[in-house]
Amino acid sequence: MVSKSLTILNAQGFHMRPASVFAGAMAKYPCSVTIKFKGNNYDAKSTLNLIVACMKCGSEIELVCDGNQENEALAQGVQLIESGFGE
Amino acid sequence: MLKGIGVSDGIGIGNALLIEEHSLEYTPKAVENTEAEINRFNEAVDTFCKNTKKQAEALKASAGEKEAEIMIGHISIVKDPYLLGEIEKLISKGQCAESAFESMCDTFISIFSSTDDEVTKQRAADVRDVKAEVLKILLGINDVKISKAPKKTILVAKELTPSMTAEINKENIVGIVTETGSNTSHSAILAKVLEIPAVMSVPGVMEQIKNGDTVIVDGNKGDVLSSPDKAQLESYTARSKQLLQERRELEKFRGKITVSGDGERFELVCNIGKPEDAAQALEFDGEGVGLFRTEFLFMDKTSVPSEEEQFKEYKKAALILKGKPLIIRTLDIGGDKDIPYLGLAKEENPFMGFRAIRYCLKNRELFKLQLRAILRASAFGNISIMFPLITCVEELRESKALVEEIKSELRSEKIDFDENIKTGIMVETAAAGVIADVLAKESDFFSIGTNDLTGYTMACDRGNSDVSYLYSALQPSVLRMIKRTIACGKKNNIPVGMCGEAAADPMMIPLLISFGLSEFSVSAPSVLKVRKCISNWSKQKADEVAEKVMSLDTKQDIYEYLKTVI
Known part of the structure; x- marks a missing residue:
């Protein structure tokens, strides 16, 4: 299991487009991908779950990947969040 | 008469077509062949995705990429692995596809609606939309097309x-x-x-x-x-x-050059905030870009965008404009524009503080990165560089020295750029207006930013309702500042433009023509209006108006007088 703490940086948080981009990217990895936020766990391969989480600009989260290709999944997840989804 | 909110201008007269909401009611039934039911559901999802993709393409053609993206979002909702997994479970337990899908959608609709976050609440509407569309497919309902x-x-x-x-x-x-x-x-x-x-x-x-x-x-x-x-x-x-x-x-003014009533030629360009806006500028018949604000490139990022990233954006705008002028303003942050990762300290008085060129000259690596990206992009179009918030000539000299330094770097690296790239300044502080004679000797052009110039000249925050009555470009002090700036530019044979809101104001236009402004930079939708307005004035008529205006002592008198002549 690998994980990293991150801050959401794009102005509108995880709205529709970032959520679907992120879930789509994570779905390609066999490992499980979870976002821990405010004490809850969210399946990061699910757009709907990501929207439910209401992550905003400035929200502090932990990205956890567990299983096959966990390092690759974490690296890409971190890159997406840190780049603010190119917004 | 019914009252609502007008959201898109114009008057439409026609015959009503009511888009009734279909009753999407059905009788849930127990399913025995659950595998077949799952297949039926998956087929409906495929049909939905196919239809939606088609709509997205049509929308992309009629309204643009951004509008189409929301439809792509709908596909990602219906293809959500969590949602699909749960629905499959429900169907396997004997629920029919309609009720399994509907109950899962309803769960998310109620979760989204119950948050106190506006953006998330809006997503409930998306799920509702998706739910209705997929149910229609499952129930075989034909819509009003x-x-x-x-x-x-x-x-x-x-x-x-x-x-x-x-x-x-x-x-x-x-x-x-x-x-x-x-x-x-x-x-x-x-x-x-x-x-x-x-x-x-x-x-x-x-x-x-x-x-x-x-x-x-x-x-x-x-x-x-x-x-x-x-x-x-x-x-x-x-x-x-x-x-x-x-x-x-x-x-009628589309595709025409911008000339006054007596044939004097003016440049009419646009203010933009993103490279894609350059396309909009051309669509509205702008003759180029007089102000490209680069702040957006730095916002919503976690760190300073790389040289390569910036280069791509500037190049994109240059290529869209195909040789038409593109004035890129270097980073103007601070004041009311914060960028979290730059770690700007909170100030008592941000508009008087550490912003724009002051910040860039103290953070040279960041400034050089941007200048290098702009210079590299200059090989692909007609680019000029503009420095914001200049208050003394040293700031201009230092900035120009940096440009020269980067030019020689690029030369030694054999990277192409425009050797004759022009460097100019925003005249938007009272200080710059007063020493416009000095600055004009070392600038290739001026662009008057009337929004800040008015604020700084009047020492007035227009957002503060107690003092906002002072805020007007028609104040005698502001008009004198503008007149002086243009005169100093003309004396030194450099073009003077204006990129503030005043450039599109019909009351200001005769004054600007008389003072000798050469370039009007306005928002894209104003282009044709301004071109028409300029065509209404001859130099002689404009001079008469300007002379009268400059003899009046108060903003109110000036305003009342201008009302009678436009």
Whole structure:
């Protein structure tokens, strides 16, 4: 299991487009991908779950990947969040 | 008459087409062959995705990429692995596809609606839209085809969903009325892009209007008239003609050069905030870009965008403009524009503090990165560099020295750039206006930023309602500042432009012509209006007005006088 703490940086948080981009990217990895936020766990391969989480600009989260290709999944997840989804 | 919020200008007169909400009721039944039911569900999902993709493509062509993205979002909702997994479980337990799908959608709709986050709440509407569309497919319901609506149709709906708006053909739909929605809703933005008059938030409209009724939609005022009498129909038809006439009148100026009544040539360019806006500038017939604000490149990022990233964006704008002028303003942060990762300290007085060129000259690595990206992009178009918030000549000298330093770096690295790239300044502080004679000797051009210039000259925050009465470019002090700046530029043979709101103000235009402004940089939708306005003035007439204005002592007198001449 690998994980990293991150801050959401794009102005509108995880709205529709970032959520679907992120879930789509994570779905390609066999490992499980979870976002821990405010004490809850969210399946990061699910757009709907990501929207439910209401992550905003400035929200502090932990990205956890567990299983096959966990390092690759974490690296890409971190890159997406840190780049603010190119917004 | 029904009242709502006018969200898209213009008057539309036509026949109502009511988009009734279908009853999506069904009797849930127990399923025995669960595998077949799962297949039936998956087929419906595939059909939905296929339809939606088609809509997204149509929308991309009629309204642009951003509008199409929301449809792609709908596909990602329905393809959500969590949602699909749960639905499969429910069907395996013997539920029918309709009820399994509906119950899962309802779960998310209620979760989204119960949050106190506006953006998340809006997503409930997306799920509702997806739910209705997929249920229609499962239940075999045929919709009213908006795409097949006859000419002169006024769409009347409870809510205009993205999948409905995607079907709109702007040749046939002349107006939109909805019961819900507001200025910021997706369908309102789309109506504006498509230039269809629209009124939203009209309570009870579905009960008050019947299919085929004659309806008038006044998007300017937010009025909706159903079955109007003869007099109303006549007056609105006349008004609609007048609006069209005005638009047509403006269209006559499309593709023309910008000249005054007596044939003096002016440059009429646009202010933009993103490279893609350059395309919009051209669409509205702008002759180039007089101000490209680069702040957006730095916002919503976690760190300074790399040279490569910036280069791509500047190059994109340059290529779109195909050799037309592109003035790129270097980073203007601070004041009211914060960028979290730059770690700007909170200040007592940010507008007087560490912002724009002051920040860049203290953070040279960041500044050089941007200058290098701009210089590299200059090989692909007609780019100039503009420095914001100059208050003394040293700032200009230091900035120009950096440009020279980077030029020689690029030369030694054999990277192409425009050797003759021009460097100019924003005149937006009282200090710059007063020493415009000094600055003009070392600048290739000036651009007067009237918004800040007015604020700094009057020492007035226009956001503060106690002092905002002072804020006007028609203040004698501001007009003198502008006149002086232009005169100093002319004396040194450098062009002087204006990129503030005043450049598009019909009251200011004769004064600017008289003072000798050479370039007007305005928002894209104002281009034709400004070109028309400039054509109404001869130098002699403008001089007479300017002379009178400069002899008046108060803003009020100036305003009253200008009202009588425009």
